[in-house]
Amino acid sequence: MxxxxxxxxxxxxxxEIVAEAEKVLRKINEQxxxxxxxxxxxxxxxxxxxxxxxxxxxxxxxxxxxDAILLGAVGGPKWDKxxxxxxxxxxxxxxxxxxxxxxxxxxxxxxPQLASASSLKPEVVxxxxxxxxxxxxxxxxxxxxxxVRELExxxxxxxxxxxxxxxxxxxxxxxxxxxxxxxxxxxxxVDKANVLEVTVLWREIMEDLRREYPDVELSHMYVDNAAxxxxxxxKQFDVxxxxxxxxxxxxxxxxxLTGSIGMLPSASLNSEKQGMYEPCHGSAPDIAGKGIANxxxxxxxxxxxxxxxxGEEKAAEAIEAAVSKVLDQGLRTADIMSSEGRKVxxxxxxxxxxxxx
Amino acid sequence: MxxxxxxxxxxxxxxEIVAEAEKVLRKINEQxxxxxxxxxxxxxxxxxxxxxxxxxxxxxxxxxxxDAILLGAVGGPKWDKxxxxxxxxxxxxxxxxxxxxxxxxxxxxxxPQLASASSLKPEVVxxxxxxxxxxxxxxxxxxxxxxVRELExxxxxxxxxxxxxxxxxxxxxxxxxxxxxxxxxxxxxVDKANVLEVTVLWREIMEDLRREYPDVELSHMYVDNAAxxxxxxxKQFDVxxxxxxxxxxxxxxxxxLTGSIGMLPSASLNSEKQGMYEPCHGSAPDIAGKGIANxxxxxxxxxxxxxxxxGEEKAAEAIEAAVSKVLDQGLRTADIMSSEGRKVxxxxxxxxxxxxx
Ligand SMILES: CC(C)[C@H](C(=O)O)[C@@H](O)C(=O)O
Ligand SMILES: CC(C)[C@H](C(=O)O)[C@@H](O)C(=O)O
Numbered sequence: 001m002x003x004x005x006x007x008x009x010x011x012x013x014x015x016e017i018v019a020e021a022e023k024v025l026r027k028i029n030e031q032x033x034x035x036x037x038x039x040x041x042x043x044x045x046x047x048x049x050x051x052x053x054x055x056x057x058x059x060x061x062x063x064x065x066x067d068a069i070l071l072g073a074v075g076g077p078k079w080d081k082x083x084x085x086x087x088x089x090x091x092x093x094x095x096x097x098x099x100x101x102x103x104x105x106x107x108x109x110x111x112p113q114l115a116s117a118s119s120l121k122p123e124v125v126x127x128x129x130x131x132x133x134x135x136x137x138x139x140x141x142x143x144x145x146x147x148v149r150e151l152e153x154x155x156x157x158x159x160x161x162x163x164x165x166x167x168x169x170x171x172x173x174x175x176x177x178x179x180x181x182x183x184x185x186x187x188x189x190v191d192k193a194n195v196l197e198v199t200v201l202w203r204e205i206m207e208d209l210r211r212e213y214p215d216v217e218l219s220h221m222y223v224d225n226a227a228x229x230x231x232x233x234x235k236q237f238d239v240x241x242x243x244x245x246x247x248x249x250x251x252x253x254x255x256x257l258t259g260s261i262g263m264l265p266s267a268s269l270n271s272e273k274q275g276m277y278e279p280c281h282g283s284a285p286d287i288a289g290k291g292i293a294n295x296x297x298x299x300x301x302x303x304x305x306x307x308x309x310x311g312e313e314k315a316a317e318a319i320e321a322a323v324s325k326v327l328d329q330g331l332r333t334a335d336i337m338s339s340e341g342r343k344v345x346x347x348x349x350x351x352x353x354x355x356x357x
Numbered sequence: 358m359x360x361x362x363x364x365x366x367x368x369x370x371x372x373e374i375v376a377e378a379e380k381v382l383r384k385i386n387e388q389x390x391x392x393x394x395x396x397x398x399x400x401x402x403x404x405x406x407x408x409x410x411x412x413x414x415x416x417x418x419x420x421x422x423x424d425a426i427l428l429g430a431v432g433g434p435k436w437d438k439x440x441x442x443x444x445x446x447x448x449x450x451x452x453x454x455x456x457x458x459x460x461x462x463x464x465x466x467x468x469p470q471l472a473s474a475s476s477l478k479p480e481v482v483x484x485x486x487x488x489x490x491x492x493x494x495x496x497x498x499x500x501x502x503x504x505v506r507e508l509e510x511x512x513x514x515x516x517x518x519x520x521x522x523x524x525x526x527x528x529x530x531x532x533x534x535x536x537x538x539x540x541x542x543x544x545x546x547v548d549k550a551n552v553l554e555v556t557v558l559w560r561e562i563m564e565d566l567r568r569e570y571p572d573v574e575l576s577h578m579y580v581d582n583a584a585x586x587x588x589x590x591x592k593q594f595d596v597x598x599x600x601x602x603x604x605x606x607x608x609x610x611x612x613x614l615t616g617s618i619g620m621l622p623s624a625s626l627n628s629e630k631q632g633m634y635e636p637c638h639g640s641a642p643d644i645a646g647k648g649i650a651n652x653x654x655x656x657x658x659x660x661x662x663x664x665x666x667x668g669e670e671k672a673a674e675a676i677e678a679a680v681s682k683v684l685d686q687g688l689r690t691a692d693i694m695s696s697e698g699r700k701v702x703x704x705x706x707x708x709x710x711x712x713x714x
Contacts, residue, residue, distance in 0.1 A: 089551045148557070162517045167512055
């Protein structure tokens with residue numbers, strides 16, 4: 001059974017890190033006889049520069065046909081002054097919505113080898129392993145109406161709409177309950193139900209779902225408190241489920257608790273388990289082209305792809321084991337470098353993972 | 358010149374901590390001959406229990422007439438199942454909007470005596486001193502339309518509106534630029550201008566204001582990145598300005614970086630400098646009535662009141678010095694207790710501050 005993988009390097013450090021992940025996936029492909037086929041396409045600023053649009057038709061076509069997508073990152077100062085509708089980010093958002101990739105899984109895991117990189121005290125974060133399930137195709141990111149209008153007074157008003165339907169909430173809720181079932185069986189739903197009506201509905205639907213998953217312990221937390229609790233005692237969490245905007249904020253906060261965001265992959269899935277996989281970090285334009293970026297989050301995104309979209313658990317584990325091995329060997333890119341490590345380039349790190357496979 | 362202060366104890370630990378702050382303010386009143394007059398009224402759950410509404414007319418009347426308000430906290434599980442419109446929080450939100458208290462100042466300061474309480478490494482947070490300026494009467498908290506509607510498909514949709522006008526942004530911007538002028542002259546405006554139109558306008562207005570404050574260095578940051586940077590390297594910030602919802606999240610995150618949220622006061626001001634002052638922590642129903650809550654955030658809110666609404670800088674400093682002194686003496690309520698401290702009750706802490714004045 002042949003499967004097609006679409007590579008979308010994107011902007012900034014994207015091409016460098018995706019190149020390393022592709023090397024690793026090609027080797028795994030051989031070793032495990034997976035019959036993966038690789039294509040690539042333009043997205044984000046790279047697509048704007050070539051075709052004047054952040055999500056060319058050709059890219060969207062290829063994306064629809066692919067079994068899975070590996071994305072580097074999009075965006076950078078070069079395109080920051082463009083109007084909203086033609087910014088690199090629209091390429092990413094367009095892929096998410098066109099493919100209905102509503103379920104964003106963002107693990108925040110502290111690698112024991114990198115514990116000292118965290119800005120938190122070791123006892124607060126050692127062993128940290130949280131899964132954030134973020135709704136990705138609804139909420140205020142896509143709500144209508146939106147824009148800037150002129151009021152009768154003559155002044156302008158900017159406005160956006162934060163909306164969720166019952167079915168949108170239910171489908172992301174199920175993903176989160178199921179993730180909790182396969183982990184520590186604890187699910188915390190984050191909302192602002194004391195202020196926002198849309199999240200009152202959110203909380204109600206999560207409560208409804210509770211009955212279908214009696215083995216999962218469901219709790220609710222206001223988003224301001226969640227932002228605090230992540231700092232105070234992050235290990236209290238197992239799985240967190242929340243909307244698009246709160247998820248954007250909390251998943252980045254949680255990722256940074258580990259101190260090594262250059263290690264964290266993510267998956268965005270639709271209901272057919274077709275998925276887009278990308279590192280949690282962004283395009284890092286300041287270090288682009290220098291060959292020093294950390295490719296491990298992208299390589300680990302490849303492992304998530306094998307697990308969630310291709311059903312190749314063994315191959316996924318092989319990559320994860322190889323990454324753990326290079327960390328044990330003391331190899332470190334600049335972002336995770338400490339006094340005991342040996343500093344390596346993007347390519348050297350990729351080669352080391354290949355060798356460890 | 359006689360000034361009137363309205364005390365709103367509210368719910369949970371509110372009455373206990375406000376009682377201690379009132380003792381301190383009465384003593385300062387005598388010592389400095391301030392001619393303060395004290396009244397009190399019901400708000401939140403306490404008001405619901407007595408009058409069936411979270412913000413009785415009488416309270417709103419008194420609040421309008423007061424020069425300043427000292428609030429404890431509102432809310433608790435007892436009222437959590439009530440419909441949104443009649444929850445304790447509506448009392449707080451109603452005061453904010455009726456008095457147009459648009460400027461919320463939330464300092465996140467690490468007291469050197471309490472450095473070990475933080476979950477972050479000492480080198481990351483020692484000397485931390487951030488001021489978060491949060492817009493408090495607009496944005497998604499108050500945006501219309503809002504509610505839950507039935508779609509043609511028969512399913513329900515919850516919706517809220519995130520909106521800001523130019524003038525709303527400009528007035529909070531000015532408060533923030535002025536705060537920066539009096540501090541480290543650095544202002545970071547937090548938005549999500551790569552996704553939300555309303556924050557594109559926000560960023561544009563902040564840029565406009567830059568010209569009026571050439572001595573302040575303005576920067577912009579996306580909210581997800583801000584949530585990360587607060588964890589990674591919080592001392593990079595001086596003043597942060599942001600909207601109501603992002604400010605709710607980031608100010609709580611920043612407060613928790615100190616590990617001693619029981620120490621942090623806040624001010625909510627209108628354009629006449631009339632203000633409502635309250636601790637950053639909430640009503641803590643789990644410890645209410647036990648006499649163990651930390652009254653210092655409320656006492657320090659009293660100091661902020663003297664500074665911002667009453668123009669009594671010397672009196673404010675006297676309270677702050679007294680608080681610092683009791684910390685030096687090693688007195689600690691349970692929330693900030695460490696091995697070297699001497700544990701005291703809410704009342705003992707209040708008495709110690711009185712004695713130190
Ligand atoms: C680039 C941006 C549009 C995006 C988002 O806000 O979703 C990013 O921050 C992310 O979290 O994937
Ligand atoms: C109680 C709640 C409505 C309030 C808010 O969200 O503004 C609180 O969290 C705060 O930050 O003062």
